[in-house]
Amino acid sequence: MTATLDSRFSDTCQKILDVLEREVERHLAYTLGHDATAVEGPYLYRALAIAVRDRLVTEWRETRARMAASEQKKVYYLSLEFLIGRSLSNAVANLDLEESVRKSLHQFGVELEEIAEEEQDAGLGNGGLGRLAACFLDSCANLQLPVVGYGLRYEYGMFHQRIENGRQVENPDHWLRDGNPWEFERTESARRVHFYGHTEHYRSEDGIAKVRWSGCHDVLAMPFDLPIPGYRNGTVNTLRLWKALATDEFDLDEFNAGSYTEAVAAKNMAEQITMVLYPNDSSENGKELRLKQQYFLVSASLQDVLAEWVKTHGEDFSEFGSSNCFQLNDTHPACAVPELMRLLIDEHDVEWEQAWSIVRKCMAYTNHTLLPEALERWSVRLFSNLLPRLLEIIYEINARFLAEVAEQFPGDAEVLRRVSLIEDGEHPHVRMAYLAIVGSFSVNGVAGLHTKLLKEGLFKDFHTLWPDKFNNKTNGVTQRRWLAHCNPKLRDLLIESIGPEWQTDLSHISKLAPFAADAGFRDRWRVVKQHNKQRLIQTVKRETGVEFSDSALFDVQVKRIHEYKRQLLNVLHAIHLYDRIQRGETAGMISRCILIGGKAAPGYHVAKLIVKLVNDVSQVINNDPAAHDLLKVVFLPNYRVSAMEVICPAAELSEQISTAGKEASGTGNMKFMMNGALTIGTLDGANIEIREHAGDENFFLFGLDAAGVATTRTNYRPNEIIAADPEIERIMQMLEGGVFSRSEPGIFSMLTTGLRNPHDPWLTIADLRSFIDAQKRANDAYRDPDHWNTMSILNTASSGWFASDRTIGQYAEEIWNVKPLS
Ligand code: 17S
Numbered sequence: 060m061t062a063t064l065d066s067r068f069s070d071t072c073q074k075i076l077d078v079l080e081r082e083v084e085r086h087l088a089y090t091l092g093h094d095a096t097a098v099e100g101p102y103l104y105r106a107l108a109i110a111v112r113d114r115l116v117t118e119w120r121e122t123r124a125r126m127a128a129s130e131q132k133k134v135y136y137l138s139l140e141f142l143i144g145r146s147l148s149n150a151v152a153n154l155d156l157e158e159s160v161r162k163s164l165h166q167f168g169v170e171l172e173e174i175a176e177e178e179q180d181a182g183l184g185n186g187g188l189g190r191l192a193a194c195f196l197d198s199c200a201n202l203q204l205p206v207v208g209y210g211l212r213y214e215y216g217m218f219h220q221r222i223e224n225g226r227q228v229e230n231p232d233h234w235l236r237d238g239n240p241w242e243f244e245r246t247e248s249a250r251r252v253h254f255y256g257h258t259e260h261y262r263s264e265d266g267i268a269k270v271r272w273s274g275c276h277d278v279l280a281m282p283f284d285l286p287i288p289g290y291r292n293g294t295v296n297t298l299r300l301w302k303a304l305a306t307d308e309f310d311l312d313e314f315n316a317g318s319y320t321e322a323v324a325a326k327n328m329a330e331q332i333t334m335v336l337y338p339n340d341s342s343e344n345g346k347e348l349r350l351k352q353q354y355f356l357v358s359a360s361l362q363d364v365l366a367e368w369v370k371t372h373g374e375d376f377s378e379f380g381s382s383n384c385f386q387l388n389d390t391h392p393a394c395a396v397p398e399l400m401r402l403l404i405d406e407h408d409v410e411w412e413q414a415w416s417i418v419r420k421c422m423a424y425t426n427h428t429l430l431p432e433a434l435e436r437w438s439v440r441l442f443s444n445l446l447p448r449l450l451e452i453i454y455e456i457n458a459r460f461l462a463e464v465a466e467q468f469p470g471d472a473e474v475l476r477r478v479s480l481i482e483d484g485e486h487p488h489v490r491m492a493y494l495a496i497v498g499s500f501s502v503n504g505v506a507g508l509h510t511k512l513l514k515e516g517l518f519k520d521f522h523t524l525w526p527d528k529f530n531n532k533t534n535g536v537t538q539r540r541w542l543a544h545c546n547p548k549l550r551d552l553l554i555e556s557i558g559p560e561w562q563t564d565l566s567h568i569s570k571l572a573p574f575a576a577d578a579g580f581r582d583r584w585r586v587v588k589q590h591n592k593q594r595l596i597q598t599v600k601r602e603t604g605v606e607f608s609d610s611a612l613f614d615v616q617v618k619r620i621h622e623y624k625r626q627l628l629n630v631l632h633a634i635h636l637y638d639r640i641q642r643g644e645t646a647g648m649i650s651r652c653i654l655i656g657g658k659a660a661p662g663y664h665v666a667k668l669i670v671k672l673v674n675d676v677s678q679v680i681n682n683d684p685a686a687h688d689l690l691k692v693v694f695l696p697n698y699r700v701s702a703m704e705v706i707c708p709a710a711e712l713s714e715q716i717s718t719a720g721k722e723a724s725g726t727g728n729m730k731f732m733m734n735g736a737l738t739i740g741t742l743d744g745a746n747i748e749i750r751e752h753a754g755d756e757n758f759f760l761f762g763l764d765a766a767g768v769a770t771t772r773t774n775y776r777p778n779e780i781i782a783a784d785p786e787i788e789r790i791m792q793m794l795e796g797g798v799f800s801r802s803e804p805g806i807f808s809m810l811t812t813g814l815r816n817p818h819d820p821w822l823t824i825a826d827l828r829s830f831i832d833a834q835k836r837a838n839d840a841y842r843d844p845d846h847w848n849t850m851s852i853l854n855t856a857s858s859g860w861f862a863s864d865r866t867i868g869q870y871a872e873e874i875w876n877v878k879p880l881s
Pocket residue numbers: 185186187188189191337338339340341342343389427428433505534722723724725726744
């Protein structure tokens with residue numbers, strides 16, 4: 060750079076800084092009406108967020124204008140969950156404002172990190188599925204793809220978890236109480252959504268058979284837009300979240316019969332739809348309100364897209380199917396199939412055949428689970444009451460589909476019964492996964508094994524019918540949040556050693572591999588990990604009172620609490636280590652801190668009991684002086700996105716220990732790998748691909764594989780395994796003898812009888828010996844820090860494949876057929 064350019068450049072930087080400084084002051088004084096003396100954190104957060112937001116808005120409007128003007132195909136990601144967490148630091152990093160923000164905060168004597176902590180997590184999701192949607196939006200913006208996210212603006216997100224006497228207590232998450240500086244209400248784009256009522260079949264003036272959905276209760280869908288900034292690329296995409304509101308007539312017409320106050324109160328019925336996120340992550344409870352949420356999202360979003368289409372194309376839908384794509388995040392938005400049919404046929408006079416070919420051109424479905432209890436089925440009775448017109452359309456889709464199948468398999472009534480969209484019986488149900496498959500051109504699983512099992516098992520008949528529909532898209536995570544943002548020390552070390560390219564293209568991370576052999580580099584690697592461990596030590600101390608030591612192995616399992624994820628297996632190993640300590644068998648034993656965190660669905664009693672067990676085991680072990688230097692166990696309350704941002708940089712051993720065949724992919728496993736943790740895991744979900752990329756010498760493998768699980772089930776005798784293995788026997792004796800439940804004898808019997816049950820679906824005892832042995836290998840590897848750090852570096856170096864940029868690149872090319880908007 061020439062001297063003049065250089066000084067002009069630094070002039071500009073100074074101006075940005077001055078302006079930002081003054082804008083924070085201006086927002087404090089005028090936007091928030093705050094007095095200049097003694098500024099509190101929450102005010103400073105808001106003023107800064109608004110100042111940063113102002114800088115997003117210009118790029119956002121330009122991106123929208125480019126989108127609107129472009130004739131290119133567009134994608135809509137429909138999801139009941141977007142677990143985006145905090146937005147401030149993300150916006151600051153993506154706009155490259157970090158330096159000026161830091162300087163402008165210094166006048167108030169605070170650090171960016173402190174102010175960022177003031178922001179509530181946007182907890183609009185349960186777990187992996189919702190967080191994946193958030194990582195995908197980040198990657199779409201990074202890749203400048205024309206993708207809009209559509210979701211719900213829940214007033215209450217995922218509950219806050221407290222632990223009281225070892226048990227989980229849920230508190231509401233009123234995250235919008237202090238306002239949300241990142242959202243923009245768009246009153247001009249409100250839509251109306253129908254519920255209840257009945258259908259009327261009639262003939263139009265020109266004699267065409269038509270259907271009217273009348274007598275319905277309408278609810279207003281009000282959109283709130285959130286900016287999704289790309290990484291320093293001038294792109295800001297949109298996440299549109301719908302809020303339910305009563306329509307004006309709601310109180311006037313329908314409730315005129317009642318009194319004024321009852322009429323106003325009745326508005327609640329409509330506004331309840333987006334009041335709360337359902338907090339289960341793997342099973343639908345069949346509640347009407349949940350189906351209302353699903354249809355509300357789908358109808359408002361499809362109307363939104365159609366209204367935009369009509370603005371530029373009029374009522375010509377011939378190109379609609381090739382110009383638009385809707386990606387369904389699991390079956391939760393599967394009503395999009397019949398709803399798009401309804402909108403095209405009833406509201407836009409398209410004929411059935413044309414409408415159906417449009418739908419099958421633009422719908423794509425992602426499956427996230429093989430668990431049978433998670434497969435959505437809605438009772439026909441509920442459906443016909445709430446969405447009568449949709450049910451008629453589903454019946455018609457089914458009749459035509461079954462006729463097609465009957466032609467391919469003449470005389471095979473069994474296959475018709477198996478693939479029908481309606482599960483027959485005394486209480487018939489709509490099978491939402493089948494509806495999504497029949498109505499889509501693409502069906503994908505989220506990891507190699509998962510997709511294979513979908514084709515061979517759950518969706519076998521459909522795979523036989525349409526083999527080309529099925530494809531795999533192994534999940535990924537965004538390295539911008541899950542490495543660069545949450546692990547700044549590692550980010551700086553990486554940039555210094557291999558350059559900055561990995562931030563936008565993680566395949567560059569492989570350049571790190573040669574550094575594993577460099578002793579000086581390994582030492583710097585170790586120093587970064589120690590720093591991150593110190594940060595987590597403080598968090599653990601603050602939240603639980605327990606003091607971790609930074610020389611111990613940080614052994615971490617954080618995820619939703621579920622039997623198939625086998626937190627219980629982890630606890631059994633902790634008990635085993637404690638038993639060895641008590642027996643003095645500690646030769647060669649490293650010091651270890653086990654951290655477990657996660658929320659249990661409020662109605663999932665066994666999961667809640669597992670939380671209680673973790674807490675009670677931790678009480679006993681942490682209070683026993685004999686264990687003091689060797690073992691600590693902690694349950695970290697209220698696991699969430701912002702907690703993972705502190706946890707994954709500090710983790711050294713990542714527990715991915717689900718029963719093989721049960722975890723569709725996992726994404727926490729990828730965040731840990733990126734940050735240099737080694738995985739101890741089964742051959743399940745994306746663990747298989749993690750091991751392939753890292754190399755089996757850099758992965759602690761144990762347990763049955765999916766095929767082994769299937770055969771073991773037929774002849775499983777856990778009691779014999781226990782009796783034949785003295786170490787396992789002692790674990791069970793301690794559990795059953797009440798060592799961890801002195802004050803409440805027998806409270807864990809449901810867990811211990813489950814472990815001993817030959818029909819235990821999770822085969823915990825079958826994998827326990829192999830798990831203990833793998834943990835022993837991890838123990839021994841940790842005793843050689845040079846070796847451990849080499850493996851750690853190689854894990855990070857092999858994590859390139861697990862970027863959501865790679866995943867989204869594949870969606871764009873292989874499913875959506877969209878290109879970046881230039
Ligand atoms: C997860 N699925 S969270 C898989 N389903 O378990 C992970 N939620 O293995 C995978 O990595 C991740 O998806 C991303 O692909 C999840 O009612 C299902 C669900 C959520 C809510 C609900 C019912 C079911 C409220």
